[in-house]
Every structure is written in structure tokens, then in C-alpha cells.
Amino acid sequence: MPTEFNPRRLDVAALAEAQATLDGAEALHQFARLAHDCSPGPDTPAVTWQARGMRRALAGAGTLPALHLCVQASLPLTCQVCLGEVATPVQVDRHFVFVADEATAAHLDEDSEDADVLVLARDFDLHALIEDELLMALPLAPRHAQCPQAVPMSAQDEGFDAASARPNPFAALAALKRDVSSGNRGGQVH
Numbered sequence: 555m556p557t558e559f560n561p562r563r564l565d566v567a568a569l570a571e572a573q574a575t576l577d578g579a580e581a582l583h584q585f586a587r588l589a590h591d592c593s594p595g596p597d598t599p600a601v602t603w604q605a606r607g608m609r610r611a612l613a614g615a616g617t618l619p620a621l622h623l624c625v626q627a628s629l630p631l632t633c634q635v636c637l638g639e640v641a642t643p644v645q646v647d648r649h650f651v652f653v654a655d656e657a658t659a660a661h662l663d664e665d666s667e668d669a670d671v672l673v674l675a676r677d678f679d680l681h682a683l684i685e686d687e688l689l690m691a692l693p694l695a696p697r698h699a700q701c702p703q704a705v706p707m708s709a710q711d712e713g714f715d716a717a718s719a720r721p722n723p724f725a726a727l728a729a730l731k732r733d734v735s736s737g738n739r740g741g742q743v744h
């Protein structure tokens with residue numbers, strides 16, 4: 555029996571058989587896709603998780619390796635009202651059962667209401683599953699219960715006017731690109 559389980563290459567069946575629990579506390583940057591949706595900031599441990607292995611009966615499929623996954627995170631998202639950072643608690647509490655192949659998984663997943671059905675692997679990426687579940691649990695429009703300061707409407711409008719008075723940066727970029735490409739044409743190697 556393995557004494558150590560690797561969350562990025564997890565032998566799910568062995569974890570389930572041992573009824574072992576795996577847990578972790580990880581910084582946000584360990585989850586690249588999730589970090590992409592968050593404000594950059596001091597990277598304190600933001601994600602704690604626990605995966606409990608077990609065997610679980612599923613109607614029509616017998617007793618299968620299963621995981622109970624709980625994840626807690628406090629993520630620095632962008633408030634959709636004031637565009638400031640809002641520490642947003644996100645929680646995941648889900649059950650997964652594992653079957654031998656995709657066809658069985660697709661068939662059983664339709665019938666299974668309280669657990670997702672995944673394909674069993676000896677090197678299952680639990681870390682990616684944690685990230686997937688967090689991404690799905692993100693609020694669509696994160697916002698402060700009460701924004702720290704009033705939205706500066708007038709200041710924002712002034713800024714907008716000032717920006718429109720400046721030369722359009724895209725026009726400047728287009729001009730730059732024209733220069734570069736005509737330069738390239740001169741020096742092109744055939």
C-alpha cells in the first residue's frame with residue numbers, strides 16, 4: 555500500500571481502498587488558470603482542500619472507488635461595481651465516483667445526481683480537479699457587500715474626456731505596424 559499520495563498523480567483506487575485522506579494548503583499561484591481570474595497580490599495560502607478516499611455504491615455499477623472533495627478558498631476577485639479587490643470566499647463540497655472507462659462514465663453520470671462520475675486512473679490529476687471545481691464555483695459578478703468608497707462617477711467622466719482628447723493609441727500602433735512591415739519588406743530574404 556502506498557504511504558504517500560501525490561495529488562497531481564493520484565492513484566485513486568489505492569486512496570479509496572485505504573480510506574485515506576489527502577489535504578493541502580496552497581498559494582494561489584499554484585493554480586495558474588484560477589490565478590488568471592484573480593487580482594495579483596501577496597500570495598498567501600489561499601486554497602485549502604481535503605480529499606477523502608472511500609468506496610461507494612452506485613446503482614447499477616456496484617461499489618466503486620470514490621472521493622469526497624472539500625475546498626475552501628478566499629480569492630482576490632475584482633468587484634464589478636468599484637473595480638477594487640474583493641476577497642471572495644469560495645467553497646466546494648462534491649462527491650466523485652470512478653469507473654473504468656468513458657462510456658460507463660457518460661452513461662452513469664446522467665443517472666447520478668449526488669456524485670460526478672469520472673474515469674479511474676492511476677495518475678489522476680486531483681490538483682486540476684480542485685482547480686476546475688473552484689473555477690466553476692466562482693461568482694459570475696463578484697462585488698463588495700458595501701464598496702469601500704463611493705464610485706467616483708465625475709472623476710471617471712473627466713478621465714474619460716482626457717483620454718479621448720489624446721491621440722488614439724490604436725491608430726498610433728497601426729502607424730507603427732505599417733512602418734515595421736514596410737521595413738520588413740525591404741529586408742525580406744527569399
Ligand SMILES: [Zn+2]
Pocket residue numbers: 633634635636637638640697698700701702
Ligand atoms: Zn466594490
